[in-house]
Amino acid sequence: MPLVRVHNFTISLDGFGAGEGQTLEAPFGHAGTRLMSWAFGTRTFRQMGLPGDGPGSDGVDDAFARRWNDGIGVEIMGRNKFGPQRGPWTDEEWKGWWGDEPPFHTPVVVLTHHARPPIEMAGGTTFHFLDADPVEALRRARELAGEKDVRIGGGVDTVRQFLAADLIDRLHLVIVPIVLGRGERLWDGLEGIEDRFAIEATPSPQGVTHLSLTRRAR
Amino acid sequence: MPLVRVHNFTISLDGFGAGEGQTLEAPFGHAGTRLMSWAFGTRTFRQMGLPGDGPGSDGVDDAFARRWNDGIGVEIMGRNKFGPQRGPWTDEEWKGWWGDEPPFHTPVVVLTHHARPPIEMAGGTTFHFLDADPVEALRRARELAGEKDVRIGGGVDTVRQFLAADLIDRLHLVIVPIVLGRGERLWDGLEGIEDRFAIEATPSPQGVTHLSLTRRAR
Numbered sequence: 001m002p003l004v005r006v007h008n009f010t011i012s013l014d015g016f017g018a019g020e021g022q023t024l025e026a027p028f029g030h031a032g033t034r035l036m037s038w039a040f041g042t043r044t045f046r047q048m049g050l051p052g053d054g055p056g057s058d059g060v061d062d063a064f065a066r067r068w069n070d071g072i073g074v075e076i077m078g079r080n081k082f083g084p085q086r087g088p089w090t091d092e093e094w095k096g097w098w099g100d101e102p103p104f105h106t107p108v109v110v111l112t113h114h115a116r117p118p119i120e121m122a123g124g125t126t127f128h129f130l131d132a133d134p135v136e137a138l139r140r141a142r143e144l145a146g147e148k149d150v151r152i153g154g155g156v157d158t159v160r161q162f163l164a165a166d167l168i169d170r171l172h173l174v175i176v177p178i179v180l181g182r183g184e185r186l187w188d189g190l191e192g193i194e195d196r197f198a199i200e201a202t203p204s205p206q207g208v209t210h211l212s213l214t215r216r217a218r
Numbered sequence: 219m220p221l222v223r224v225h226n227f228t229i230s231l232d233g234f235g236a237g238e239g240q241t242l243e244a245p246f247g248h249a250g251t252r253l254m255s256w257a258f259g260t261r262t263f264r265q266m267g268l269p270g271d272g273p274g275s276d277g278v279d280d281a282f283a284r285r286w287n288d289g290i291g292v293e294i295m296g297r298n299k300f301g302p303q304r305g306p307w308t309d310e311e312w313k314g315w316w317g318d319e320p321p322f323h324t325p326v327v328v329l330t331h332h333a334r335p336p337i338e339m340a341g342g343t344t345f346h347f348l349d350a351d352p353v354e355a356l357r358r359a360r361e362l363a364g365e366k367d368v369r370i371g372g373g374v375d376t377v378r379q380f381l382a383a384d385l386i387d388r389l390h391l392v393i394v395p396i397v398l399g400r401g402e403r404l405w406d407g408l409e410g411i412e413d414r415f416a417i418e419a420t421p422s423p424q425g426v427t428h429l430s431l432t433r434r435a436r
Contacts, residue, residue, distance in 0.1 A: 013393075013412075014233045014405035175231075175393070177417040177429060181409025187232035191399025194231075199395040201427045203419040209427050211395060 003149045003169040004138065006159055007068035009186075010035045010174040010208075016183040017156035024084045027097065034178050038208045039065050048103045060204045064172060073148025074141045075104055078158035079112040082127070088114050095119055096127065107144040111137055111158060134165040156184035163190055171197070171213040221367045221387040222356065224377055225286035228253045228426075229391060230398040235374035237401040242302045245315065252396050256426045257283050266321045278422045282390060291366025292359045293322055296376035297330040300345070306332050313337055314345065325362040329355055329376060352383040374402035381408055389415070389431040 011017045012035065019029030028035055039045045043056035044065040056062065079085075083094050096102060101123040108127050116129040128144070130137055141150050152162050162168050187193075197213035204210065229235045230253065237247030246253055257263045262283040264274035274280065297303075301312050314320055319341040326345050334347040346362070348355055359368045370380050380386050405411075415431040422428065 014403075014408075015231065175427075177419065177431075178412045179405050179408050179410060181405070181407075185232075187397050187399070189399075190232075190397050192397060194396045199425050201395065201421040201425055203421050203427065207417050207419055209393075209419045209421065213395075 002073070002142065002145060002147060004152060004162070004167055005072070005149055005170040005172075006152045006154075006162075006168060007172045008039055008065055008174065009154060009159055009172065010038070010176055011186050012176055012178050012180040014179050014181065015185050015187045016180040017154070017159070017186045019180055019183040022080065022084065027084070029183055031178075031180055031183060034180075035176055038174060038176060038204065038206050042066075044068070049099075060202060060210070061206060061208070064174075064202075064210050067172070068151070069103075069105070071149050072106060072151045073145030074107045074109060075151045075153040076109045076111065076137055076141050076158065076162075077153040078155050079110055080157070081153060081155045082110045082112075089116055092116070095121065098125075101125075106148075107141075108153075109137055109141050109144070134162050134167055138162075138167055156186055160186055160188065160190065163193060166196065169215045171211075173211040173213065175209045175211065177207055220291070220360065220363060220365060222370060222380070222385055223290070223367055223388040223390075224370045224372075224380075224386060225390045226257060226283055227372060227377055227389070227391055227404075228256070228394055229404050230394055230396050232397050232399065233403050233405045234398040234401040235372070235377070235404045237398055240298065240302065245302070247401055249396075249398055249401060252398075253394055256392060256394060256422065256424050260284075262286070267317075278420060278428070279424060279426070282392075282420075282428050285390070286369070287321075287323070289367050290324060290369045291363030292325045292327060293369045293371040294327045294329065294355055294359050294376065294380075295371040296373045297328055298375070299371060299373045300328045300330075307334055310334070313339065316343075319343075324366075325359075326371075327355055327359050327362070352380050352385055356380075356385055374404055378404055378406065378408065381411060384414065387433045389429075391429040391431065393427045393429065395425055 019031030021029040040050050041057050042062040042065045043058055044062055046056035082096055102121055102125040105124040110127050110129050112129050113131050119127040200212045202210040237249030239247040258268050259275050260280040260283045261274035261276055262280055264270055300314055320339055320343040323342040328345050328347050330347050331349050337345040418430045420428040
């Protein structure tokens with residue numbers, strides 16, 4: 001059975017995966033770039049088009065970052081990751097944060113209560129909009145993925161829902177040593193979840209810690 | 219100036235330093251022994267009298283644990299670390315969790331709103347009971363410590379108060395990969411505290427991560 005994986009999902013020391021006040025200008029709210037800056041300097045993220053000098057770093061952070069799209073056939077993302085709009089779609093011109101050719105190159109299932117026709121982008125990415133719970137969304141995503149794995153792309157609420165439903169096989173978390181104080185918490189309602197996973201911790205010279213959670217045999 | 223240090227202070231992935239429902243039988247509440255079990259197997263903790271077979275481990279966990287009493291002249295602890303009683307002292311026979319000869323071997327300042335005469339124990343530990351805010355408690359503790367450092371011993375609320383008052387120079391935190399879900403949170407009210415510290419992360423083969431926070435020059 002193909003796996004359900006999460007990659008490069010980053011939280012603060014106090015467990016927030018996004019700050020407060022998320023907007024078009026500040027997708028991570030008051031967290032700004034502090035959560036994801038560990039990744040911006042890697043070769044993987046430079047190749048995705050993140051700005052910066054040189055080819056990017058090639059150490060442990062890149063080793064973890066690089067695996068995000070290996071063998072992935074589909075991504076499931078929450079609506080908040082797709083864009084800053086809430087409620088019914090008022091701006092149908094919005095096609096995500098990623099420009100004309102998004103870095104996914106696979107189908108992407110966007111969870112939303114507001115139906116909308118699919119959007120086909122350059123480079124193989126198609127956004128499908130789906131009103132479904134995690135189990136149904138995963139069923140649909142597996143159809144789109146064929147034999148390949150499913151990535152749960154975030155945001156926080158989406159990852160938490162799939163963890164709560166025990167649908168995740170591999171979870172790569174990055175803990176950044178900052179205290180955000182407010183925003184969206186990953187761990188709410190997930191007491192005792194560690195029992196399901198084998199966990200390995202790896203530090204990086206940047207001061208972040210990579211946690212690899214692997215689902216134990218069911 | 220002698221330093222103010224915290225050692226072996228352990229939190230869960232979701233930032234809890236103690237669980238819910240702390241009692242005489244369960245000093246860490248529903249967390250049980252899960253927070254501190256990384257330490258119980260070390261040579262340092264075996265020498266403090268923790269039960270277990272053999273002399274204890276001698277690796278990175280012990281290297282961190284061992285420093286807790288080096289150059290320390292006094293400990294400040296909250297009343298909840300001293301014992302499970304709340305409110306006025308009804309059981310004056312209670313002399314802490316640690317038996318007739320506690321492992322501190324220094325004066326210990328116990329913060330409480332309820333005054334009580336000092337208790338002198340075997341081996342050099344004397345418990346002094348003090349109703350004071352962190353600044354005043356530290357002033358008094360420095361008098362007791364002479365030229366030596368001050369350790370803030372916990373619990374959670376005490377460490378958080380001293381962090382909030384910016385009185386801590388060195389903070390050794392241990393992050394255990396469990397999700398407690400409820401209890402006492404360390405980070406509440408400490409947004410942005412990372413700006414004050416240089417931070418280094420070190421993993422241990424047990425799966426815990428040691429964070430060393432060193433106060434930047436003031």
